[in-house]
Amino acid sequence: MGFALIIPAAGSGSRLGASRPKAFVESAGQSLLAHAVGGALRSGLFSHVIVAAPVGWLDAARSQVDAVVESRTMTGPVPQTTVIAGGRERWASVRAALEYCGDAPCVFVHDAARPAAGPEVFGRVAAALAAGATAVVPVLPVVDTLRTSVGDELQGGVDRESLRRVQTPQGFRRDLLVAAYAAWDPLSGAGPTDDAGVMEAAGHRITAVAGEERALKVTYPSDLRLLAALDPDARTAHGPNGPVPRVGTGVDVHAFSSDPERPLMLAGLEWPGGFGLAGHSDADVAAHACADALFAAAGLGDLGAHFGVDRPEFAGAHGTVLLAEAARIVRAAGFTIGSVAVQIVCNRPKVGRRRDEAQEALGTACGAPVAVAGTTSDGLGSMGRGEGATAIATAVLY
Ligand code: CTP
Ligand code: MG
Numbered sequence: 001m002g003f004a005l006i007i008p009a010a011g012s013g014s015r016l017g018a019s020r021p022k023a024f025v026e027s028a029g030q031s032l033l034a035h036a037v038g039g040a041l042r043s044g045l046f047s048h049v050i051v052a053a054p055v056g057w058l059d060a061a062r063s064q065v066d067a068v069v070e071s072r073t074m075t076g077p078v079p080q081t082t083v084i085a086g087g088r089e090r091w092a093s094v095r096a097a098l099e100y101c102g103d104a105p106c107v108f109v110h111d112a113a114r115p116a117a118g119p120e121v122f123g124r125v126a127a128a129l130a131a132g133a134t135a136v137v138p139v140l141p142v143v144d145t146l147r148t149s150v151g152d153e154l155q156g157g158v159d160r161e162s163l164r165r166v167q168t169p170q171g172f173r174r175d176l177l178v179a180a181y182a183a184w185d186p187l188s189g190a191g192p193t194d195d196a197g198v199m200e201a202a203g204h205r206i207t208a209v210a211g212e213e214r215a216l217k218v219t220y221p222s223d224l225r226l227l228a229a230l231d232p233d234a235r236t237a238h239g240p241n242g243p244v245p246r247v248g249t250g251v252d253v254h255a256f257s258s259d260p261e262r263p264l265m266l267a268g269l270e271w272p273g274g275f276g277l278a279g280h281s282d283a284d285v286a287a288h289a290c291a292d293a294l295f296a297a298a299g300l301g302d303l304g305a306h307f308g309v310d311r312p313e314f315a316g317a318h319g320t321v322l323l324a325e326a327a328r329i330v331r332a333a334g335f336t337i338g339s340v341a342v343q344i345v346c347n348r349p350k351v352g353r354r355r356d357e358a359q360e361a362l363g364t365a366c367g368a369p370v371a372v373a374g375t376t377s378d379g380l381g382s383m384g385r386g387e388g389a390t391a392i393a394t395a396v397l398y
Contacts, residue, residue: 002047002077003126004101004174005040008093009033009061009112010052010086015219018332019306021054022218023061023112025333027227029299032218033061035115037068040108040169041079043122049079050100051112052086052093094195095181101174109195110169116227117169117215124209125171135199136171138211139164167211170196176204224334245338246299246397250292252285254278255388264349266389267342267372268320268361271349277389280316285391286342287319290362290370291326293340293395298330320365327366330397337368338396344374346389 013022023033030038037049049069053061062083069081082100086093094109101107106129110117121138128136142165146158177195180202192198196206214230216223257278264276267286277283288303295302306329307314307322314322327337342362344351351358351374362370377383383390 001105002079003045003171004048004050004104004107005046005079006094006097006101006107006109007033007036007040007049007051007112008086008090008097008109009036010054010093011090011113012054013113016221016332019329021057023053024057025218025224026299027115027224027334031064032115033112034064034068036110036112036117037065038071039115039117039119040110040122041068043119043126044077045122045126046079046108047077048082048100048102048104050082050084050097052084052097055085058083058085089186089191090193091181091186091191091198098174098178098181104174106171107174107177108169108171111217113217113219114168114215115218116230117167118212121167121209121212121215122169125169128207128209129171129173133205133207134173134176135196135204135206136209137194137196137206138167138169138215139208140167140211140213141165164208165211166194166196167215167217168194170194172199176202180204221332221334228334246297246335248293248295248297248395248397250289250294250296250302250393250395251390252288252292253388253390254283254285256386265319266349267344267351267358268323268365269354269358271354273349281322282316282318284319285389286344286358286372286393287323287362287365289391289393290340290342290366290395291319291323293342293393294326294330294337294366294397297395297397298333298335300330300333320361323362323365324367327368335397337366338398339369339371340366340393340395341371341373342391342393344372344389344391345377345383346374347376347383347386350374
């Protein structure tokens with residue numbers, strides 16, 4: 001019979017600071033959750049997968065987990081999948097998930113925040129369980145010198161030879177972990193930060209197996225860059241000459257309004273003469289196209305996905321405000337913005353006359369060089385008839 005796999009994925013990722021919960025941030029075109037489930041399933045060990053997701057993300061979690069299960073990279077039994085709402089703390093998410101493990105003899109708990117753990121480490125944990133261990137954790141040695149801090153004073157060194165960094169996946173006899181959680185009082189002290197801690201509180205011996213550096217825990221934005229470098233599955237990772245840039249395109253079109261009082265906002269500037277572009281926002285097609293190009297290059301969706309009804313504070317915001325927020329989001333996902341170029345197709349205004357100002361305004365918003373060009377469509381089509389303006393942008397990210 002297969003084992004059960006619990007994936008705690010209900011955290012918000014406050015230290016990562018992305019615009020979505022950490023498990024749903026993407027690396028190499030897939031969410032951290034999908035990576036974590038995929039790595040686990042490649043071990044062929046699991047007949048049940050239970051994901052604890054944030055409320056509001058249950059459907060997204062379900063479709064992503066089902067897509068991984070249906071993909072052809074896995075071996076072993078086709079697992080049954082369950083998605084539940086997680087709790088306020090990690091332990092509450094795991095405790096809730098334990099009820100859905102059926103009668104599997106062993107349960108593994110593996111954080112979505114460790115997306116690159118490979119099937120080998122799952123195999124080592126399973127082997128230790130098969131050899132009779134009741135609680136198994138992967139560990140790595142400590143390489144830094146350690147000291148105790150008291151205020152700003154450092155006191156006695158700590159013997160690092162006997163210390164270990166503990167990772168997931170952790171594996172347990174299911175009946176014993178269920179009993180340990182039932183016996184554990186969450187109000188007692190600070191509480192363990194992992195499930196081995198709950199087993200230890202119940203008096204069980206914790207057995208170590210070798211962990212792996214690539215199973216790093218994604219906590220801060222820079223960890224996403226480390227992940228791309230360490231994860232052999234990461235499609236963006238590295239070519240023979242270093243990191244491979246990612247490119248994205250964004251297009252936006254708005255019609256001119258017939259209102260002489262409507263200001264014309266384009267490329268982060270107000271242009272005299274009224275009859276501005278129409279829309280709920282300032283309709284700055286150039287800024288919007290740049291923001292969409294950034295999202296596309298990062299594989300993070302589009303303007304509508306980020307500034308839709310769930311972020312009312314951006315309703316009607318200026319294009320440069322949206323562009324600045326888009327730049328923040330792609331940086332929080334671990335990318336560096338190389339440059340952006342945008343071309344505006346319209347009869348008026350003559351963009352080239354204020355090119356330097358426009359480049360300055362858009363470049364300041366996204367914190368990277370933005371090149372601005374203008375052209376007409378030679379009298380052809382709706383742009384040629386002066387009915388509106390189109391902008392086409394390209395962004396390069398690392
Ligand atoms: N987790 C969970 N339920 C919670 C809190 C955390 O399932 N209430 C999960 C996270 O989704 C993550 C794992 O536990 O996969 C480890 O937690 P951590 O790395 O701390 O993630 P977050 O709590 O999301 O991050 P932060 O502490 O920065 O907010
Ligand atoms: Mg946390």
